[in-house]
Amino acid sequence: MSYSRLALVLAAPLLLMSCLLTPGKFVSTLDIKSDRSFTFTYAGEVVLLDPAATMSSSSGTGANEDGEDDGTKPARAKPIPEPETAERIAERRSQAETLAKEAGYRSVEYLGDNKFRVDYAVSGKLDRGFVYPINTDLDSIIPWIAVEIRRDGTARVKAMAFGEKDSSGMSEASPTADAAESREGTFTFTTDAELVMHNNEEGLAPGPGKKIVWTVTPTSKTVPTAVVRFAN
Structure with a gap:
């Protein structure tokens, strides 16, 4: 069994119990200061996908008759193929209201x-890690971006949903990688701290300060990543 197939099997129980959110058209920014203060923004679309359909398409393509990986790329997940009934629209609007209750959301609208x-x-202090999005009411999983705080006084920024690794990496097996066709936008990282990498x-x-802009498309492979060192 290939590594990608094993990752999908291990993730299956969690995926079947959760909804999957993936970026659409967006503009996102992250600013980290040397004193550990930060501001993160995301303005744009959020697309709801069907994890079961993702698992099915990923496991049903790229395998030979013996069940082994034949090297072909899994099919991408598609948005939930349910009709836009009045009941479905009401459910989605209720989900939007649920999401809007979380601190940081200035507006949420179902399209x-x-x-x-x-x-x-959202703004705050990086005295601990930060991830987005996480919502326990919606059971959303697989954060799009994470800031990992390390003991050596550095922080690693990684925007997993804005790119894909090659087939040897976990993100190729993740549902967000298969659902990448909906994403289109820019992720801008700024800092006045020491930029390690x-x-x-x-x-x-062009600044002020240190500024990096990643253009994100459905075919983006690079996962935006940076490491900064705080002043203390």
């Missing part, structure tokens, strides 16, 4: 076709 428009902004081939964008 139809399992697509929401959100305006999110980043993986944007275009380098720094």
Whole structure:
């Protein structure tokens, strides 16, 4: 059994109990200061996908008659194929109201076709890790972006939903990788802290300060990543 297939099997019980949120058209920013203060924003679309359909399409393609991986890429997940009945629309609007209760959401609107428009902004102190999005009421899983705080005074930023690794990495097996066709936007990272590393081939964008802009498309492979060192 391939590594990608094993990852999907291990994730299956959790996926079947949860909803899957993935980016649509968006503009997102993250600013981290040397004193550990930060501001994160996401303005744009959130698309709701069917995890069961993702698992089915991923496990049903790319295998030979013996069940082994034949090297072909799994089919991508599609939005939930349920009709837009009055009951379904009411359910989605209720989900939008649930999401809007979370701190940081300035607005949440259901657009139809399992697509929401959100305006999110949060500021705080990085005395611990930060991830987005997480919502226990919606049972949403697989954060799009995470800031990992390390003991050596650095922080690693990784925007998993804005890119894909190659077939040897976990993200190729993840449902967000299969659902990448809906995403289109930019992720801008700024900081006045020491920039230890980043993986944007275009380098720094015109400032002020240190600024990196990743253009995100359905075919983006690079997972936006950066490491900064705090002043203390």
